[in-house]
Amino acid sequence: MQQTDKRTLIDKINKLKKEKNAIILAHCYQNVEVDEVADFVGDSLGLSQLAAKTDAKIIVFLGVTFMAETAKILSPDKKVLIPSLNAGCDMADMVNLEQLREFKAKYPNVPAVCYVNSTAEVKSEVDICCTSSNAINVVKSLNAKKVLFLPDENLGNWVAKNLPEVEIVTYNGCCPIHKSITTQEIKDLKQKYPNAKVLIHPECTAEVLALGDFIGSTTQIMKYIKDNNYNSYIIVTEKGVVDRLQRDYPQKEFILVSPKAYCPNMKRNCLEDVLRALENEEHEIFVDREIAKKALLPIERMVSTEKN
Numbered sequence: 001m002q003q004t005d006k007r008t009l010i011d012k013i014n015k016l017k018k019e020k021n022a023i024i025l026a027h028c029y030q031n032v033e034v035d036e037v038a039d040f041v042g043d044s045l046g047l048s049q050l051a052a053k054t055d056a057k058i059i060v061f062l063g064v065t066f067m068a069e070t071a072k073i074l075s076p077d078k079k080v081l082i083p084s085l086n087a088g089c090d091m092a093d094m095v096n097l098e099q100l101r102e103f104k105a106k107y108p109n110v111p112a113v114c115y116v117n118s119t120a121e122v123k124s125e126v127d128i129c130c131t132s133s134n135a136i137n138v139v140k141s142l143n144a145k146k147v148l149f150l151p152d153e154n155l156g157n158w159v160a161k162n163l164p165e166v167e168i169v170t171y172n173g174c175c176p177i178h179k180s181i182t183t184q185e186i187k188d189l190k191q192k193y194p195n196a197k198v199l200i201h202p203e204c205t206a207e208v209l210a211l212g213d214f215i216g217s218t219t220q221i222m223k224y225i226k227d228n229n230y231n232s233y234i235i236v237t238e239k240g241v242v243d244r245l246q247r248d249y250p251q252k253e254f255i256l257v258s259p260k261a262y263c264p265n266m267k268r269n270c271l272e273d274v275l276r277a278l279e280n281e282e283h284e285i286f287v288d289r290e291i292a293k294k295a296l297l298p299i300e301r302m303v304s305t306e307k308n
């Protein structure tokens with residue numbers, strides 16, 4: 001796209017945003033160009049919490065569907081739009097309500113912890129939600145001997161490693177993007193960049209995590225870089241994070257672990273889509289009121305553990 005066309009698009013989006021009292025949220029796995037119109041860029045729950053606090057009438061969520069659903073759960077009276085309806089999440093799609101019920105039925109009276117990367121329906125029937133930043137603390141807060149963890153097996157295993165006193169029964173879901181990263185890819189890069197620090201997202205397998213200098217969510221990885229003075233990093237999470245880091249710290253070196261670390265569902269929104277979404281107020285996300293009410297409880301429980 002030519003610079004002038006891009007500028008025109010950005011101006012149109014910003015004008016419309018003001019006229020319609022809309023707010024634009026961009027997940028940090030999105031195409032980096034959308035940051036130019038975003039009011040907030042970050043992780044899924046943080047974005048929804050920020051949007052809920054504003055008086056905007058419309059939220060345009062540049063992310064995948066479960067994120068827009070979470071925004072709707074937290075802001076039931078706002079209109080929530082997602083520019084691309086095809087932006088699903090493979091991990092969230094790995095567990096539906098029926099599968100959740102079957103899983104829970106095998107372990108009666110065991111509390112169920114659900115990663116926010118899940119549908120509103122699934123959230124509505126669990127005890128508490130968690131993010132990749134707070135999963136360990138959320139499980140700890142339950143004071144339970146045994147806990148069900150879904151949908152991400154790898155994140156659940158990471159929690160289990162950190163809380164050996166709790167028996168974690170994991171559901172067999174995963175993020176195919178993070179799961180595809182191999183130890184060999186990291187070993188090769190470590191050899192090529194011996195001074196680089198290896199920062200890894202906990203949706204990767206336990207074998208991969210064992211090679212990290214730091215394990216954390218995207219927000220925690222970004223904070224680690226802000227707080228430390230190393231010059232070179234091997235980043236083991238989605239490409240959008242590396243693009244933003246390289247833009248924000250041009251003097252540092254960021255190496256994306258593999259070209260496979262690319263979520264196509266996260267790249268469906270471009271500036272043209274954002275403009276269309278605002279012009280036509282499409283595509284609106286609806287969550288059944290009763291389900292939204294029930295799904296809000298485990299999210300609120302999670303948030304209250306952060307305050308304690």
Ligand code: SF4
Nearest residue numbers: 089090091175177263
């Ligand atoms: S990176 Fe993985 S968890 Fe995130 S949206 Fe894509 S498939 Fe889902």
